[in-house]
Amino acid sequence: MNIRFYNARILTMDGSCDLMEGELWTKEERIAYVGPVKDSSAYTWDREIDCKGNVLMPGFKNAHTHSGMTAMRSYADDLPLQEWLHTKIFPLEAKMTGQDNYDLTQLAILEYLTTGVTSIFDMYLAPEEIAQACIDMGMRCVLVSGLNMFGPALEVMERRFNELNGMHPLITYMMGVHAEYTCDKQLLENVSALIHKYEAPLFAHMSETRTETDECIERYGMTPPLFFDSLGLFDFGGGGYHCVYFTEEDMDLFVNKGLYAVTNPGSNTKLASGIAPIGRFLDKGMQVAIGTDGPSSNNCLDMFREMFLVTGLAKLLQKDASAVAPEEVLKMATVNGAHAMGLKDADVLAEGKLADIIMIDLHHPNMQPLNNIVKNIVYSGSKQNVKMTMINGQILYEDGRFADSMDAEAIYAKANQIIERLSAE
Amino acid sequence: MNIRFYNARILTMDGSCDLMEGELWTKEERIAYVGPVKDSSAYTWDREIDCKGNVLMPGFKNAHTHSGMTAMRSYADDLPLQEWLHTKIFPLEAKMTGQDNYDLTQLAILEYLTTGVTSIFDMYLAPEEIAQACIDMGMRCVLVSGLNMFGPALEVMERRFNELNGMHPLITYMMGVHAEYTCDKQLLENVSALIHKYEAPLFAHMSETRTETDECIERYGMTPPLFFDSLGLFDFGGGGYHCVYFTEEDMDLFVNKGLYAVTNPGSNTKLASGIAPIGRFLDKGMQVAIGTDGPSSNNCLDMFREMFLVTGLAKLLQKDASAVAPEEVLKMATVNGAHAMGLKDADVLAEGKLADIIMIDLHHPNMQPLNNIVKNIVYSGSKQNVKMTMINGQILYEDGRFADSMDAEAIYAKANQIIERLSAE
Numbered sequence: 131m132n133i134r135f136y137n138a139r140i141l142t143m144d145g146s147c148d149l150m151e152g153e154l155w156t157k158e159e160r161i162a163y164v165g166p167v168k169d170s171s172a173y174t175w176d177r178e179i180d181c182k183g184n185v186l187m188p189g190f191k192n193a194h195t196h197s198g199m200t201a202m203r204s205y206a207d208d209l210p211l212q213e214w215l216h217t218k219i220f221p222l223e224a225k226m227t228g229q230d231n232y233d234l235t236q237l238a239i240l241e242y243l244t245t246g247v248t249s250i251f252d253m254y255l256a257p258e259e260i261a262q263a264c265i266d267m268g269m270r271c272v273l274v275s276g277l278n279m280f281g282p283a284l285e286v287m288e289r290r291f292n293e294l295n296g297m298h299p300l301i302t303y304m305m306g307v308h309a310e311y312t313c314d315k316q317l318l319e320n321v322s323a324l325i326h327k328y329e330a331p332l333f334a335h336m337s338e339t340r341t342e343t344d345e346c347i348e349r350y351g352m353t354p355p356l357f358f359d360s361l362g363l364f365d366f367g368g369g370g371y372h373c374v375y376f377t378e379e380d381m382d383l384f385v386n387k388g389l390y391a392v393t394n395p396g397s398n399t400k401l402a403s404g405i406a407p408i409g410r411f412l413d414k415g416m417q418v419a420i421g422t423d424g425p426s427s428n429n430c431l432d433m434f435r436e437m438f439l440v441t442g443l444a445k446l447l448q449k450d451a452s453a454v455a456p457e458e459v460l461k462m463a464t465v466n467g468a469h470a471m472g473l474k475d476a477d478v479l480a481e482g483k484l485a486d487i488i489m490i491d492l493h494h495p496n497m498q499p500l501n502n503i504v505k506n507i508v509y510s511g512s513k514q515n516v517k518m519t520m521i522n523g524q525i526l527y528e529d530g531r532f533a534d535s536m537d538a539e540a541i542y543a544k545a546n547q548i549i550e551r552l553s554a555e
Numbered sequence: 556m557n558i559r560f561y562n563a564r565i566l567t568m569d570g571s572c573d574l575m576e577g578e579l580w581t582k583e584e585r586i587a588y589v590g591p592v593k594d595s596s597a598y599t600w601d602r603e604i605d606c607k608g609n610v611l612m613p614g615f616k617n618a619h620t621h622s623g624m625t626a627m628r629s630y631a632d633d634l635p636l637q638e639w640l641h642t643k644i645f646p647l648e649a650k651m652t653g654q655d656n657y658d659l660t661q662l663a664i665l666e667y668l669t670t671g672v673t674s675i676f677d678m679y680l681a682p683e684e685i686a687q688a689c690i691d692m693g694m695r696c697v698l699v700s701g702l703n704m705f706g707p708a709l710e711v712m713e714r715r716f717n718e719l720n721g722m723h724p725l726i727t728y729m730m731g732v733h734a735e736y737t738c739d740k741q742l743l744e745n746v747s748a749l750i751h752k753y754e755a756p757l758f759a760h761m762s763e764t765r766t767e768t769d770e771c772i773e774r775y776g777m778t779p780p781l782f783f784d785s786l787g788l789f790d791f792g793g794g795g796y797h798c799v800y801f802t803e804e805d806m807d808l809f810v811n812k813g814l815y816a817v818t819n820p821g822s823n824t825k826l827a828s829g830i831a832p833i834g835r836f837l838d839k840g841m842q843v844a845i846g847t848d849g850p851s852s853n854n855c856l857d858m859f860r861e862m863f864l865v866t867g868l869a870k871l872l873q874k875d876a877s878a879v880a881p882e883e884v885l886k887m888a889t890v891n892g893a894h895a896m897g898l899k900d901a902d903v904l905a906e907g908k909l910a911d912i913i914m915i916d917l918h919h920p921n922m923q924p925l926n927n928i929v930k931n932i933v934y935s936g937s938k939q940n941v942k943m944t945m946i947n948g949q950i951l952y953e954d955g956r957f958a959d960s961m962d963a964e965a966i967y968a969k970a971n972q973i974i975e976r977l978s979a980e
Contacts, residue, residue: 200923204930208877240920244939399867400934402876430921430935435860442824443871451827452633495666495963496855496938498625499970505629509825510855513921513939514669514955530939530955538920545924 131176131523132157138181139503140164143188143464144478147457147504154186156485159299159523164479184517185490185503188479189248190433191467193392194371194421197238198231198254201549202426211339211401219426222552223255231256233544235263240538241431242269243527246516248486251392251421251471253306257290261301267536268526270486272471273303274333277321278312284320291328300522302472309335310346310354322362329366331472334358336370339403343375355380364389369470371421374404381414390417390470395439397423408444409453419467434511437463441508456508489518556601556948557582563606564928565589568613568889569903572882572929579611581910584724584948589904609942610915610928613904614673615858616892618817619796619846622663623656623679626974627851636764636826644851647977648680656681658969660688665963666856667694668952671941673911676817676846676896678731682715686726692961693951695911697896699729699758702746703737709745716753725947727897734760735771735779747787754791756897759783761795764828768800780805789814794895796846799829806839815842815895820864821855822848833869834878844892859936862888866933881933909947916942
């Protein structure tokens, strides 16, 4: 599809949060032009879309999620992390099939589209089925393994790394482990050997709770980030999910190695895990991205809620209303997320970049008046303002409707059947 | 209008959060029937609405707001309360006309409709114009005076109390003062005399920041609630907005006098004011309602964000993922709000009650699967899920469209013109 968007306010996120008025053209999966009004009469278009002054911006990157956990939304709430995992989540997950993962990922994808998410960093049980669900629906997905002592072996991760990377333009695969507390030292050493063989970055849940951090120090005399680094696991980059209980030394490591901290404020709030010191991260020069975490601990997949929480919780933690500027938050939710996920071509709106674009509807009361559009998006925005979600040049969601190829009601019915089956004795 | 809603899941909020399947009938401004499927062939209907399994529930009560502050949304952010008020807000407010208040309240009303708010507890500059804006658009409004040393005199409050109460079925008026720190003792004593003359409840901003509380203790040797009570200001009920820095003694007072604490977590977060101890309030048996505060400090008017924050911030504060159950939150946002505002007939869905009803769309990905609908609403809900907002028997918002009588674009244009004029030198 070649599409001409005109009468747009464009937030390229290329270096600043300044808006320009103009046009954006897509040619197949790429952006062919971004700039002021330009004569387009020599071109033929599949569609010409009058943006009516609405904002075009890079889609949000959900830099940490477990999509297949949609089945367990509102199924087991109001429990702390460890109890929630061990008594409620793990027993159900043991019964989940590959087909369940496919169907439940599709439910999550519908929700991502409504909140303007154009790529996901997904760690869950059945990567092949997650990949297929994303390919079938058009979602860009960076899979990351959640290797641990209880799941598939290291060899499976290596095979997937080789097979899933390059299987489809929408899919890449990164190495990762679930967390320090679900891996023993031997396993992590073996992972490190693989990291060095492929010169690959590594991601893991990291310092999510006080207990996790304390127990790691007890076991190894080091915090989780320093322990991982001591094994060479960060020698080729990567980063951590959550990063709530970070010491100054942990932050220095992340800065020095160019690692990414992916913050998950909704989940950390709902599970009472704590507040990540995002303001301090920024002061130190750390790279921060944003994720929703899975829909069983959050419980929704809503980048607007996450963005407000990133800055809001920082303000509360620091007792400073100026903590973490909205411009920084928007950068985290777009550019930084793309870079954390290795998506160098899906970060900003510029000629030659991938057409992963959303339109924010300013013709809603919560976006008015137009004193400051970036602040409106971060402080007042909601899913309702997502007028269009385009991934890889394809419009998958527009004016509240999913692409014709998607049967939302059938997906809802399957999700209900799955949780009924999984939760039966 | 006489409307028959059928195929509904009904959350009456009458004593519990249980849902029933059935029908709800409205006759003019009242609910004529709520219950299981019933033969309706003897009646004639203006409309029969197939709810398709969606939820009918009482509309949300926004129990603390300053609607007219929409002009200042994203105009002055990232400042602490006192600096924000004195350097940014008060100078602009000094220039606002009655017509500005009318137009800006209309913008807020549009936003309330999108988030399922069916009545507002509004403290702002021009009550007559606020009332007229609400009447013209069909919003139920409890006005509350924000009496202070710098605005209209006590006599104006008394006149408004007598004139605005009963002027229209949608409008009531309550006595209130802005806050302890904007009133001297003499003024508060005069207010107390009026409270006793009319046996009226009183509301005020209360213990919103540490500074406010400390300075009150310094001035009078008492916290704001105890100081107000010492003057007899709570002899006929009422309560406080914000209530962040409450002592055990303050809580005991609120319990013993049946006062309402209206919590405003979005605003308290964005202004870095602090976290109200809601879990403790509930343990003590206090009555808690929820408000958005004004759109300049929040910055959006979104009861879903507030509901998540009420329980989420409590979980963080108490380091307990089970703190403040979602059922309690939903009660705060509906029944308790109505009671705080004196709206005894707009609290639950039952025969004879006012038809202030919203429909929550479950046919959205964030509401699936249906493991627990109440938890879905509180933990995952968003404005997007508000399929319909009915006030006083009139459908004012449905499927993303405002009633034909409302010209949203004209209201947006006016808001932009107003802030341009107010912020000019």
